[in-house]
Amino acid sequence: xTKRILGGLLVLGLVASASPAVELKMxxxxxxxxxxxxxxxxxxxxxxxxxxxxxxxGKGRIGTKMSLKVxxxxxxxxxxxxxxxxxxxxxxxxxAETPDGxxxxxxxxxxxxxxxxxxxxxxxxxxxxxxxxxxxSWKIKMNEQGAPEGMDIDSSEMSEEEAExxxxxxxxxxxxxxxxxxxxxxxxxxxxxxxxxxSVDEITKELVKDNPMLSVxxxxxxxxxxxxYKLDEVAxxxxxxxxxxxxxxxxxxxxxxxxLGFINVTVNRLSIQGNTLTTLDMTEGFxxxxxxxxxxxxxxxxxxxxxxxxxxAYEAKGGLSINSNVRTD
Numbered sequence: 001x002t003k004r005i006l007g008g009l010l011v012l013g014l015v016a017s018a019s020p021a022v023e024l025k026m027x028x029x030x031x032x033x034x035x036x037x038x039x040x041x042x043x044x045x046x047x048x049x050x051x052x053x054x055x056x057x058g059k060g061r062i063g064t065k066m067s068l069k070v071x072x073x074x075x076x077x078x079x080x081x082x083x084x085x086x087x088x089x090x091x092x093x094x095x096a097e098t099p100d101g102x103x104x105x106x107x108x109x110x111x112x113x114x115x116x117x118x119x120x121x122x123x124x125x126x127x128x129x130x131x132x133x134x135x136x137s138w139k140i141k142m143n144e145q146g147a148p149e150g151m152d153i154d155s156s157e158m159s160e161e162e163a164e165x166x167x168x169x170x171x172x173x174x175x176x177x178x179x180x181x182x183x184x185x186x187x188x189x190x191x192x193x194x195x196x197x198x199s200v201d202e203i204t205k206e207l208v209k210d211n212p213m214l215s216v217x218x219x220x221x222x223x224x225x226x227x228x229y230k231l232d233e234v235a236x237x238x239x240x241x242x243x244x245x246x247x248x249x250x251x252x253x254x255x256x257x258x259x260l261g262f263i264n265v266t267v268n269r270l271s272i273q274g275n276t277l278t279t280l281d282m283t284e285g286f287x288x289x290x291x292x293x294x295x296x297x298x299x300x301x302x303x304x305x306x307x308x309x310x311x312x313a314y315e316a317k318g319g320l321s322i323n324s325n326v327r328t329d
Contacts, residue, residue, distance in 0.1 A: 021187035022234055024243055025144040027285020028079035032070040034286065034328050039063050041323040050314035056096030063089035077144040084137035087111060088130060147181035190233050198225040225251045240283040249274035262306055268299040289327050296320040
C-alpha cells in the first residue's frame with residue numbers, strides 16, 4: 001500500500017513539474033515602434049610574414065541604436081519593418097610593427113562628429129559626414145520565425161534594369177537567409193533542440209551569377225554555416241512569459257583556394273565559432289536581449305604576381321574576438 005502511494009505521488013510530481021509545449025514566434029502589430037541598442041566589443045590580432053612582415057593588434061567598441069517600426073503585417077504574419085540608424089558611438093584603436101617602424105591609428109566617432117588619428121596626427125570628422133547615414137532608412141520583411149523574407153532597397157537613382165536586378169537578387173538572398181530562422185515551427189518543449197543551416201555556397205553563387213568576372217568564386221566549395229539551438233526554459237517574469245534560447249554557431253573552412261588573377265589566396269583555415277543566449281518575450285513576441293561571444297580565426301597564404309620586387313608571398317594569421325550585447329525596448 002505504501003509503495004503504491006509513493007508511486008502515485010512520484011507520478012503526480014513528474015506530471016506537475018513537466019513543462020508544456022509552447023509555440024515560439026514573433027508578434028507584429030502595425031505601428032509598433034521599438035529601439036534596438038547594439039554594443040560590440042572587438043579585440044583582434046594580425047601576424048603577416050613574408051616579403052613585408054607586419055604584426056599588429058586592434059581593439060575597440062562600436063555602439064549604435066536602430067529604430068524598428070512595423071509598417072504593415074500580412075495575413076501570414078509577415079511584417080514590413082522600416083529600419084534606420086538613430087545613434088552611432090565608435091571608439092577603435094590599432095597599432096602595428098612594420099618594416100617602416102611602428103604605426104598606430106585610432107577613431108572616435110559620435111553623432112556630433114569625431115576624430116581620426118594616425119601616427120600622432122589628428123583629423124576631425126565633421127558631424128555633417130554622418131547625416132547621410134542617419135537620414136537613410138530601409139524596409140525589411142520578417143516572418144514569425146524571425147527570418148527575413150525580403151528587403152526593399154532605394155532604387156530611385158537606378159535604371160529600370162538595375163532596379164530589377166537588385167530586387168531579384170534581394171529576394172533570392174533573403175529566401176536563402178530565411179532558411180536560417182531563429183525560431184522553429186510548431187510547438188516545442190524545454191530541452192528541445194533544432195538546427196538551422198545557412199548555405200554560404202548558395203549565396204555566393206547567387207551573388208556572382210550575372211558577373212562572369214567573379215565566376216571563380218562560385219567554385220570554392222565554401223562549407224555551410226550551422227547553428228544549433230536549444231530551448232533552455234520557459235518561465236514567468238513580471239507577469240510575462242519568457243523563453244531562454246541558447247545556440248552554438250560553427251563554420252570551419254579548410255583547404256580553400258581563391259584565384260583572383262594577380263592575387264591568389266589559399267585558405268589554410270577560416271573558422272567561426274559562436275555562442276549566443278537569446279531572451280524571447282513570448283507575451284509581446286520579440287527578442288528583448290541577445291548576448292554573443294564569437295571567435296574568428298584565420299590562416300591564409302597570399303601569393304601576388306606583382307610586387308615592388310616582383311612576385312611576393314605572404315602568410316597571414318590571426319583572430320578576432322567579438323562580444324555583442326543587443327537589447328530591444
